[in-house]
Amino acid sequence: xxxxxxxxxxxxxxxxxxxxxxxxxxxxxxxxxxxxxxxxxxxxxxxxxxxxxxxxxxxxxxxxxxxxxxxxxxxxxxxxxxxxxxxxxxxxxxxxxxxxxxxxxxxxxxxxxxxxxxxxxxxxxxxxxxxxxxxxxxxxxxxxxxxxxxxxxxxxxxxxxxxxxxxxxxxxxxxxxxxxxxxxxxxxxxxxxxxxxxxxxxxxxxxxxxxxxxxxxxxxxxxxxxxxxxxxxxxxxxxxxxxxxxxxxxxxxxxxxxxxxxxxxxxxxxxxxxxxxxxxxxxxxxxxxxxxxxxxxxxxxxxxxxxxxxxxxxxxxxxxxxxxxxxxxxxxxxxxxxxxxxxxxxxxx
Amino acid sequence: xxxxxxxxxxxxxxxxxxxxxxxxxxxxxxxxxxxxxxxxxxxxxxxxxxxxxxxxxxxxxxxxxxxxxxxxxxxxxxxxxxxxxxxxxxxxxxxxxxxxxxxxxxxxxxxxxxxxxxxxxxxxxxxxxxxxxxxxxxxxxxxxxxxxxxxxxxxxxxxxxxxxxxxxxxxxxxxxxxxxxxxxxxxxxxxxxxxxxxxxxxxxxxxxxxxxxxxxxxxxxxxxxxxxxxxxxxxxxxxxxxxxxxxxxxxxxxxxxxxxxxxxxxxxxxxxxxxxxxxxxxxxxxxxxxxxxxxxxxxxxxxxxxxxxxxxxxxxxxxxxxxxxxxxxxxxxxxxxxxxxx
Numbered sequence: 026x027x028x029x030x031x032x033x034x035x036x037x038x039x040x041x042x043x044x045x046x047x048x049x050x051x052x053x054x055x056x057x058x059x060x061x062x063x064x065x066x067x068x069x070x071x072x073x074x075x076x077x078x079x080x081x082x083x084x085x086x087x088x089x090x091x092x093x094x095x096x097x098x099x100x101x102x103x104x105x106x107x108x109x110x111x112x113x114x115x116x117x118x119x120x121x122x123x124x125x126x127x128x129x130x131x132x133x134x135x136x137x138x139x140x141x142x143x144x145x146x147x148x149x150x151x152x153x154x155x156x157x158x159x160x161x162x163x164x165x166x167x168x169x170x171x172x173x174x175x176x177x178x179x180x181x182x183x184x185x186x187x188x189x190x191x192x193x194x195x196x197x198x199x200x201x202x203x204x205x206x207x208x209x210x211x212x213x214x215x216x217x218x219x220x221x222x223x224x225x226x227x228x229x230x231x232x233x234x235x236x237x238x239x240x241x242x243x244x245x246x247x248x249x250x251x252x253x254x255x256x257x258x259x260x261x262x263x264x265x266x267x268x269x270x271x272x273x274x275x276x277x278x279x280x281x282x283x284x285x286x287x288x289x290x291x292x293x294x295x296x297x298x299x300x301x302x303x304x305x306x307x308x309x310x311x312x313x314x315x316x317x318x319x320x321x322x323x324x325x326x327x328x329x330x331x332x333x334x335x336x337x338x339x340x341x342x343x344x345x346x347x348x349x350x351x352x353x354x355x356x357x358x359x360x361x362x363x364x365x366x367x368x369x370x371x372x373x374x
Numbered sequence: 375x376x377x378x379x380x381x382x383x384x385x386x387x388x389x390x391x392x393x394x395x396x397x398x399x400x401x402x403x404x405x406x407x408x409x410x411x412x413x414x415x416x417x418x419x420x421x422x423x424x425x426x427x428x429x430x431x432x433x434x435x436x437x438x439x440x441x442x443x444x445x446x447x448x449x450x451x452x453x454x455x456x457x458x459x460x461x462x463x464x465x466x467x468x469x470x471x472x473x474x475x476x477x478x479x480x481x482x483x484x485x486x487x488x489x490x491x492x493x494x495x496x497x498x499x500x501x502x503x504x505x506x507x508x509x510x511x512x513x514x515x516x517x518x519x520x521x522x523x524x525x526x527x528x529x530x531x532x533x534x535x536x537x538x539x540x541x542x543x544x545x546x547x548x549x550x551x552x553x554x555x556x557x558x559x560x561x562x563x564x565x566x567x568x569x570x571x572x573x574x575x576x577x578x579x580x581x582x583x584x585x586x587x588x589x590x591x592x593x594x595x596x597x598x599x600x601x602x603x604x605x606x607x608x609x610x611x612x613x614x615x616x617x618x619x620x621x622x623x624x625x626x627x628x629x630x631x632x633x634x635x636x637x638x639x640x641x642x643x644x645x646x647x648x649x650x651x652x653x654x655x656x657x658x659x660x661x662x663x664x665x666x667x668x669x670x671x672x673x674x675x676x677x678x679x680x681x682x683x684x685x686x687x688x689x690x691x692x693x694x695x696x697x698x699x700x701x702x703x704x705x706x707x708x709x710x711x712x713x714x715x716x
Contacts, residue, residue: 094607118610127602133656134600145598145609151659152594198609 038070040201040234041091045100048083048090059098060086061259068202068234073225075245075266076238078255078278084238085126087255088206091236092121105201118146122198124191124205129179136182136190137175140165143197165196168230169223185216192220196227203227204236209244217241221248242279246270246291254278302327303368307338311345311361318361322369334371336364376660379652383667390674394433397678399686400424431571435578436673439567439631439638442582444649444669445589445662446627447642449620452596452658454533458703460642461628465512465537467639468544470632471563473508475544477501478559479551502577505633510625512536517621521614564690565636567677578634585627586666592619593658600656638692640699641676645669648702672698 043066049059060083068074078084089095091102093109102109104120112120122143129139143165144158154162166172169189174182182190188208195203205224209217221241225248228235239245245252246266254262254274262274269275276286279293286293302325305316315338316326337348347364349356351371358364396407402421409416410425443461450459461467477500516533548556570578589596595616598606603613631638649664650656673695680694 092608094604114607114612115610118608121608123605123608125604125608127604129601129605133650135656138597138656139601142597142601142609145594145611148594150591150594152597153659 037072038232039067040070040105041068042066042103043091043100044103046090046097046102047099048086048095049098050086050095057098059259061255061261062099064100064261066253066261066263068236069250070201070234071228071232072234072250073228073248074234074236074251074253075249076236076253076255077240077242077245078238079257082255082257083259084255085206088123088204088236088238092123092204093117094123115146118198118200120200121202121204122195122200124188124195124203124208126206126210129187129191134179135175136171136177136179137162137166139179139190140171140175140193140197143194143199146198161199162197165193168196168227169193184211185213185220188212188216188220189223192223200233202234202236206238207240208237209239209241217244224248242275243292301325301371302334304335305338306335307340309338309340311340312338315347315361315364318365319368322365324368334368336368376653380667383671387667387671387674390671390678391433391437394436394674394678395425395429397681397683398424398429399681399688427571428568431575432567432677433674434575435567435570435635436677437670438575438579438582439635440641440645440669440671440673441666442585442627442631442669443638443641443673444645444665445586446624448646448649448658448661448665449589449596449624450642451646452599453617453620455600455602457647458643459533460640461624462537462637462639462642464516464533465540466509466625466628467632467637468537468540469508469510469512470505470629471508471637472512472540472544473504473506473629474501474562474633475547475559476508477504478562479547479555502581502630502633506625506629509629509632510621512540513621513625517617521617562636563692565638565692565695567635567673567691570634574634578630581626581630585623585630586662588619588623588626590659590662592616592623593662595619596658597656636692638695640695640703641669641673644699644702645672648672 043064046064046066047059047062048064049057049061052058064087076084076087086095090097093102093112093114097109104112104117109117141154141158141162144154144162145152148154148158166175169192171186171189171193174186174190179187179190188211192203192205192208195205208224209220212220221237221244224235224237227233228250237245249266251263252266252269254269256262256278262269262278264272264274270288270291273288276288279286301323303319304327305312305319315336319326333352335350337350339346339348344359345361347358347361349358349364349368356367358367392404392407392411395411396402396404402424406418406421407425410422414422414426446466447460450461450464451457453459454464516536519532519536548559551559595606595611598609598611599613599616601609606616607613628642645665645668646661649661649668652668653660653664655661676691676694676698679698680689680691682689
C-alpha cells in the first residue's frame with residue numbers, strides 16, 4: 026500500500042510551485058496592499074484546480090501573480106523548477122497561457138485569426154504561420170468544437186462561444202499550464218457545464234495543469250482534482266474537494282447570515298431553518314424534491330420518526346403519493362401542490 | 375481574392391497618379407503628359423518644367439503622405455484599441471504644429487539663427503526636427519498618462535485635451551507675434567502637397583520609408599495588442615517596449631509629414647477602416663501594405679479634387695481630406711452600431 030502511494034506520487038509531475046508567496050497590489054503611489062501572505066501552492070500535470078472564494082478576496086491578484094503579469098510581494102513562484110523572475114517574457118509565454126476577463130472588443134478580428142494569435146510565442150518575427158502552427162491551431166479548434174464559427178467575426182459571437190474561442194487561443198499557445206479567470210461568469214448553465222467538462226477532459230487528455238477561478242461551487246466540486254479555497258483576509262485552504270467539505274473549510278468560508286453550506290448535499294441552503302419540523306420518509310426522486318419544497322416553505326426536515334408531523338412519499342408505477350401523518354391522523358394527497366397547500370396550513374406546535 | 379483586390383487597387387493608383395499629374399491650372403494635353411513622362415527630351419520646355427518641377431513632385435508627395443498617415447493612423451487605432459484614434463486626434467499633430475510654430479514664429483530670433491548658422495541645420499531639417507520632437511513629446515506625454523489608465527475612452531479624452539492645451543499655447547504665441555509670421559504659420563496649417571521638391575522630397579520619402587518599415591516590423595506586436603495589454607503580455611509581449619516602438623514610428627511618420635506638408639487630417643482615421651473593410655482582415659502584415667495602397671489612392675483623389683479640375687483655383691488639401699474623410703468616419707460609426715444590434 027505504502028509503495029503504491031509513492032509511485033503514484035512520483036507520477037504526479039510538479040509544474041508550478043509557490044513558496045511563502047505574498048501577493049498584493051499597489052494602491053496609490055507608495056501604498057502596497059497585501060491581500061494574502063505565506064501561500065504554498067502546487068500545481069501538477071493533468072490536474073484541474075479550482076480557485077474559489079468570495080468577491081474581492083484576491084483571486085485575480087493571485088492568478089495574475091502566478092502568471093507573471095504582476096510582481097510578487099514576497100516569496101517565489103517556480104515554474105518547472107525555474108523561478109518566475111528568471112524567465113524571459115517570451116519563454117514564460119511558452120509555459121503559461123491565459124483566459125482573462127478582459128473584454129476583447131476588436132470586432133474586425135475573425136475567430137480563426139484570434140485563435141492563431143495563440144501561436145505568437147512560437148511564430149517567427151513577422152508572425153507567419155508554419156504548417157506545424159496550423160496543425161496545432163486546427164487541433165485547438167477541434168478540441169474546443171469551435172470549428173463551425175471559425176470564419177465569423179468576434180463581435181457576432183455569444184458569450185459562451187467567445188469564451189470557447191478564447192480557450193482555443195490559449196490551447197493553441199501550447200503551454201503546460203492554462204490559467205482561466207472566471208471563465209464561466211457570463212455563461213448560461215449548459216454552457217458552464219460544457220466548458221467545465223471541456224476543461225476537465227483537456228487536463229486528462231493533454232496532461233496540462235489547468236487553474237480556474239470560479240464561483241461555481243457545485244461544478245468545482247465535480248471537476249476539481251484540487252481546490253484552493255481563499256477567504257477574505259487572505260486565508261487559504263487547499264486540498265481535495267471532499268477533504269475541504271469534510272474538515273469544515275467550506276462551511277467556514279461561505280457561511281454568512283442565513284446561508285448555510287450543507288456538507289450532506291454539497292450545496293447551499295438559502296432558506297433559514299424553519300420552526301416547524303417534519304419527518305420525510307421515502308427515497309427516490311419524488312422524496313428528494315419534496316424535501317426541497319418543504320425547505321423552501323420554511324420547514325425543518327428531521328429524519329426522526331418520533332416527529333408529530335411526518336410524510337411518507339411512495340412511488341407507485343411512476344405515480345408519487347404523499348401520505349401525511351399528523352397526530353396519527355392520516356391523509357393522502359396525489360399532487361405535490363395539494364400536499365404543500367395543506368401541510369402549510371398546519372400551525373407550528 | 376486579395377491578389378485581385380491588390381491588382382485593381384494598383385491599376386486605380388496608376389490611373390489616379392497620371393490623372394493627378396495631367397490636371398492642373400495650366401492645361402497640358404494628356405498625350406503630352408505621357409510623352410514627357412516617357413521621353414522628357416523631346417518635350418516643350420515650359421510643360422517639361424511644370425511636370426517635372428511642380429506636378430510630379432506633388433503627386434509623389436501625395437503618395438508618400440498617403441502611405442505615412444494611413445499607417446500611423448492604423449497603429450494608433452490598434453495601440454489604443456479605439457476606432458477613432460489617429461495621429462491628429464491624439465495631439466501628435468498639435469505637437470508637431472507647436473514645433474513648427476516654435477521655428478516659424480521665432481524666425482529671425484536668436485534660436486533659429488543660431489541653429490541655422492552655428493549648427494549648420496538648414497530650413498527643412500530644422501522644421502522636420504522641431505516638428506518630430508514636438509510630436510514625440512506630446513505622444514510620450516499621452517502614453518505616460520495613459521499607462522495608468524484602463525479605459526480607452528479616457529485615453530482618447532486625455533489625447534484630445536493635451537492637443538487642446540498645445541494649440542492654446544500656439545495661440546498665445548501667435549497673439550504676441552508679428553502679423554507676417556502669423557500669416558506664414560496660418561498658411562502652413564492649411565496643409566499643402568506642393569513645394570516639397572528635390573532634396574526635401576527625398577528626405578520626406580526616406581522618413582516615411584523608415585517609419586513604415588518600423589511599423590511593418592512591429593506588425594506581429596500590433597496583432598497581439600489587438601487583444602489588449604494583458605493578453606499581449608501573456609503571449610510574451612513586453613508592452614512598454616512595444617508601445618515605444620509604435621509611438622516612435624508614429625511620431626516619425628506624423629511628425630515628418632506634418633513638418634513638410636502641414637497638418638493633414640482624417641486620412642489617418644479613415645483609411646485604416648476602409649482597408650479593414652476592403653481586405654476583411656485584422657492582420658497587420660496585410661493591413662499595413664493595404665493601408666499604403668488605399669491611403670495613396672485616397673490622397674491622390676483628394677489632390678485631384680483639390681485642384682477643382684477645369685478651374686484655376688486650388689483648394690487647401692486639408693479642407694478636401696476632411697470633406698472626403700468625415701463621411702467615411704460617419705459611415706463607420708453607423709455601421710458599427712448596426713453590428714452591435716445583431
